[in-house]
Amino acid sequence: MTFFESRIGPDEIRSYLHSHGWMLIAQSPLAQIWKNGSTGDAEVMVPMHAGASDFTKRLRILLSDLVYSEQRDQKAIEADIASIFLDVTNLRAAHSSLIDDSIPLQAGYELFTSAQKLVVASAAATIRRQGHFRNLPLRARDHAKGVRLGHTKRGSYIVPILSQARAPELVYEAQQQHIDIDVEETLFDRRVTATMSRALDVLSSLVSGSRVPTHSEIGDAVGEGVSRELCRAVEGVIKSEAVEELDVSFNWSKVASPPAGSVPAVKFSRESEPLVAIVSDHLLHSPKVAEHVIFGVITELKRRPGDSTGRVGVETLLGGRRKIVWMDLGDESYHLALRCHDRGVPIVARGVLNNAPGRIAVMDVSEFGPDVSLFSQSQFDHN
Template identity: 25%
Template sequence: MSEALHPLQLGSFKAWLTQHGWESVSRGQVGELFSFDVAGSSEITTSDDPGTRVGIPDDLGSDPEITAGVIERIARAMRREVSSIRHFVASPLRDQVELHLKGERLKAGAVPLDVAAEALKNSRRLFSSSGTSALAPGWTVARRYRREAQDLAKETELGHTKDGSFVFPFYVPLNRDRVATLFDVSETKIEPFERRTTRTLATGLQTARSLVERDVEGLSDEELNIASSVGLTKELCSSLHLMLTSEVIDEVQVNFEWSPAFGATNSLPTEIVIPRSERRQLKKLKRRLSQSEPVVSKVYSGTIRSIGHVDDDIGLYSITLDTSYKQEAAQLEVLLSKQQHDMAWPWYTDRATVVVQGTAARSLGQLRMDRPDRIEAWTDALF
């Protein structure tokens, strides 16, 4: 690396280490010493292994040789590929999405070229459709692909596949706009469009996985509206269906490794497995989403930007949701009862995806909803 990391980026990298079993044990004049938590890790490592302690200089990145040594020690302790750790050091503001093609016949060490090409083509389609859905939710994207989503799909990087496996690692940059990194740690960390895209991709995939286990034909329009608000689209179902077409593929697994730069990510999926046996159900779900969307009360989803009280005397509270309105990013103020406010507080601290249903209107230039018909956090159990 030719220049030192920005201090806030270094903080994000240290937060990532902490999330993955490392602990800060001491602080010196030139840096911080971290120890790998062997007991709390599933990795096979001995406690007397010198690789389990690593010093992180405050100017990490300024000296390529020192940086390379730090990366190698971290990778050795965690039993990870050096290249995967290097990505987090070089640019901690990334989300990593790994697409695994899995099947008994792949153990021979080869995959048909058209299968690999189909996986890459549809991976790009997943990013494009999810980015569009993040701004303009709907049952189908059709010809409404957003330029921002297509640009992000182009700029997402493909890393090296792991030896002996068909794993395609994608790195989604979260700091394409350098200004987005210049926040104070005490401030609310507003998610950039890139994180909204990966969040929408993850919740959309997990929602599809949940719905294919049910009677797809029996799903109500309201359920499909809620599902589409968190990223489910006809295009997402179609991409999964195409990836599972070949008989050599038994299942597709998608893993997410979230950057800690924009707050808690515990509410988001980290592993989603779609078996080939669900292809027929995916096709049915795709067909349902191809139908005309009904006119119903609007569903909005997003993370909570702020939470507070409007009037203590009458027990009126509110949240402000980062969402979309008329195919554009928007903020929606939702008025809540005290019970709803208490319920929403952990959603705010956990940075959970929240779903609200009701009628929103513009009031004094702001989008506002009085007493939602429905409000809950996105989880697998939502469906």
């Protein structure tokens, strides 16, 4: 069994076929028959029991049929099926003088180290937004232990970061009263990758020219997930003489919509390293201001006629346990909260959190809206 085949089961196959326009036309406990919805002239059989003695044989027949139908390389199809439930972040170190897709040992070490730093920094920013984490949240460090690296790929030198993804429309429902702890833990992976994508895009914009970013611009970037730790991860790669450019691309899982506003790739040239260092140094010495980020579902809505604000209760995970966080929202945000509640759309809120032991948790909100790391804006608008 090949590397990719070992990671392919019935769920991966069916999700791949569905996302590529195939239609289920017949099934039994042992197998399913799918038809190409685009051409209508091809059918494939999906074996339904991964533990069966002939599963590998049936899988290879299926892959051969897909190669013929889609006119694509088998390895590419295998890789797409195996990663159907994964968000893949590719870190690419580019240099014109790289030999046989190799880079010097020290540059390779920095690239792998930066991968770990990017994940931890992004996980930390998914929990709290602050310019410098003197003490990284334990959950951010633990999260990095569960993220995996794929095989390096050809094309300069590419290191893939693999994160789990799942379709949120399958786990949230209208007027939901409680969150599922296991589901929320799983969705944290996608939220971290979405934070990484947005933060790197904002940082890239800050350092893409020759102008030094203003203090105000750097402060605003913190609200988007930029931190000193993120800057240091980027610096670690582009300061190397063996690397001319760091290219980070995002291949989002086909089972969940790409986060709203996400970009396919960001780039950092070696020439941008001095500006990245300036941003990093500013974040180190700026006042320590932290805002918490919470994700959850709206379970309580309270507003009296004539009031300018409404009281909203959001059930979220705090310390691994369900807890209601209360917040007062203005008219526009309250109506947005009402729409999210009625449509079963999870929300994200950022602000100062007061979660004293034994007390009601409250948040002074600076930003509120649907969790667009899971749903695209168009999905929400047309929901």
